[in-house]
Amino acid sequence: GERDAGAERQRGASMAARPSQERAPSGPRASAPSRPPRPPASGAVEIPSDPSVLSIRELKELLTTLGIDHDGCLEKADLLELLRTRRERRSGPSEEATPRGGPSA
Structure with a gap:
């Protein structure tokens, strides 16, 4: 049973690390559409x-x-x-x- 718990902990750690890695590349892309293509003068x-x-x-x-x-x-x-x-x-x-x-x- 202890081996399974250790594997779960490792899987949990790797899953926790993943979102921060995914967030970085999508960050600039997500902020780009909020900027208007050209400001209306x-x-x-x-x-x-x-x-x-x-x-x-x-x-x-x-x-x-x-x-x-x-x-x-x-x-x-x-x-x-x-x-x-x-x-x-x-x-x-x-x-x-x-x-x-x-x-x-």
């Missing part, structure tokens, strides 16, 4: 060429990231209009980008 936010494919929630998140107030917008069309106006302003001054005294609807 306010000037580097990309507006999709066709924002209408985005969901309302995605549009709201994009507008928030761009610093555009969208509290008064209830419909997707309103959110898209805000985004379009912002894109026109960023692309440079043009006749269309000048404010027309409020929404047309």
Whole structure:
């Protein structure tokens, strides 16, 4: 019986040593995904060429990231209009980008 106990103790010791060895290589890998691939800078936010494919929630998140107030917008069309106006302003001054005294609807 004593031999079995000794073998158990050795097996237990080798098993106890194993997790610490496994933890080391997986440590750096586990921390990598927590880092964002690229931090969103306010000037580097990309507006999709066709924002209408985005969901309302995605549009709201994009507008928030761009610093555009969208509290008064209830419909997707309103959110898209805000985004379009912002894109026109960023692309440079043009006749269309000048404010027309409020929404047309």
